[in-house]
Amino acid sequence: MVHAPSLQHPLPNERIRFQAPLKPEAAKRTLAETEALCRTRGARLTPIRRRVLEVLLGTAKPLGAYDLADALASQGRRLAPITVYRALDFLIEQGLAYRLASRNAYIASSSSHGTAAFLICEACGEASEITSTDVSETVLRVLTEQGYQPLARALEITGRCQHCQDVH
Ligand SMILES: [Zn+2]
Numbered sequence: 430m431v432h433a434p435s436l437q438h439p440l441p442n443e444r445i446r447f448q449a450p451l452k453p454e455a456a457k458r459t460l461a462e463t464e465a466l467c468r469t470r471g472a473r474l475t476p477i478r479r480r481v482l483e484v485l486l487g488t489a490k491p492l493g494a495y496d497l498a499d500a501l502a503s504q505g506r507r508l509a510p511i512t513v514y515r516a517l518d519f520l521i522e523q524g525l526a527y528r529l530a531s532r533n534a535y536i537a538s539s540s541s542h543g544t545a546a547f548l549i550c551e552a553c554g555e556a557s558e559i560t561s562t563d564v565s566e567t568v569l570r571v572l573t574e575q576g577y578q579p580l581a582r583a584l585e586i587t588g589r590c591q592h593c594q595d596v597h
Contacts, residue, residue, distance in 0.1 A: 446539050447459050447486070447537070447539045448539065448557065448558070449485065449486050449487070449488060449489050449536065449537045450486070450487050450488050450489045451486045451487065453487075456483060456486045456487060459486060460474075460479060460482065460483060460486070463482065463525060464479070466523075467523060470523070472519070472523060475516075477508065477512060477516050478516045478519050478520060480501055480516075481497055481501070481513060481516040481517060481520060481526075482520055482525055482526065482537065484497055484500045484501060485497075485520075485526055485535060485536060485537035486537050489555040489556065489557065490553075490554045490555050490556070491529050491532050491534030491535060491536045491549070491554070491556050492534055492535055492536075493532075493533060493534045493535070494510055494513045494514055494517065494535070495510060496534075497513050497517075497535070498510055498513050501513070517535055520535075521535075524538060525537065525538060526538055527544070527547065527558075527582075527583065529547060529549065529556065529585055530581060530585065531549065531585045531587065532549065532556075532585075536556050536558075538558060539558065543560040543561070543562050543565060544558055544559070544560055544565070544582060544583045545559055545560060545561040545562075545563075545564035545565045545568070545583060545584065546558075546559050546561075546564065546583055546584040546585070546586050547559075547583055547584070547585050547586070548586050548588065548590065549585060549586065549587045549588075550587075550588065550589055550590035550592075550593055551587050551588065551589060552589055552590070552593035553590060553592065553593050555590060557590070558583075564584075565583075568584065
């Protein structure tokens with residue numbers, strides 16, 4: 430049996446589905462569900478963690494830690510980057526956010542278990558998450574055959590989104 434905890438998460442029933450950007454009402458609902466989920470895990474979605482997630486839920490564009498600090502500043506005083514990083518670490522740990530290494534930016538993530546890839550558009554900068562157990566299982570098998578231990582749980586693919594292909 431292959432054992433690679435970084436690619437798989439043994440909590441198949443704990444899943445909140447969404448695809449950012451969410452409208453404010455949908456975001457509010459997702460945040461409430463997330464708060465409840467965190468509680469069942471014994472984790473706490475503190476006000477700062479919640480605000481960072483809220484900003485991520487509102488955009489399809491990956492945001493850097495400084496973008497996030499700026500976005501949160503308009504809602505009150507500016508947060509120190511370290512505070513933002515700590516909140517991001519928590520969200521990543523809980524499978525609620527993902528760091529796109531190729532962009533050094535963060536995006537809300539809804540499926541920490543089955544995410545196969547993030548498709549990043551070079552034209553508009555938006556990223557979308559695709560889930561495919563076929564792809565993630567194949568990738569995991571190939572990496573295992575190579576004796577390779579991945580640190581990331583998803584592929585990052587750059588190209589053009591459907592919308593940007595139509596615009597010439
Ligand atoms: Zn695009």
